[in-house]
Amino acid sequence: SQQGEEDPQALSIQEGENATMNCSYKTSINNLQWYRQNSGRGLVHLILIRSNEREKHSGRLRVTLDTSKKSSSLLITASRAADTASYFCATALYGNKLVFGAGTILRVKS
């Protein structure tokens, strides 16, 4: 069973626009992480937000966490063609055993 569910499944935008992806999960978590996967490659960690944090920034990335709604969002501002990838949220229930969602496929058109 999957803990995290991303929404939308796929997103297509123009270069320069913002991209927002959402993640919902089912049980209490220790932290929530976002990863990016370029085609044919392994996942790369983007950002980690702990359960006692509400918002975190890293460059053009902004992540929010609402533990009362069991949801998180990833905002990529001023998107670039190089941001084209699949994005996954992953929740850490305990220790470092991560449970991944099915991912959002982002396509940025130039």
Next chain:
Amino acid sequence: NAGVTQTPKFQVLKTGQSMTLQCAQDMNHNSMYWYRQDPGMGLRLIYYSASEGTTDKGEVPNGYNVSRLNKREFSLRLESAAPSQTSVYFCASSEASTPLHFGNGTRLTVT
């Protein structure tokens, strides 16, 4: 600075054949993981090793065995491959509660 290295990159097996997927990390991490990725399913944890000498089952362990050979290496074995094991397999490593570092995957097809 290799990070996590997986071999082979591609493999085709016939039903019933066996093989071992190799994984090595050079970051001195204690924890290592094996995930499989199927279309529309995200990544699912097969086995993990919290430290050298320990292994534990994840969400989908049936049909697989693992060996934590030493701190660097964590192998995944398919004793009798089945078409349902056609997937992309990822190895990852981490230290304590830090983010995971992934290899580039092994693409396995079982016919």
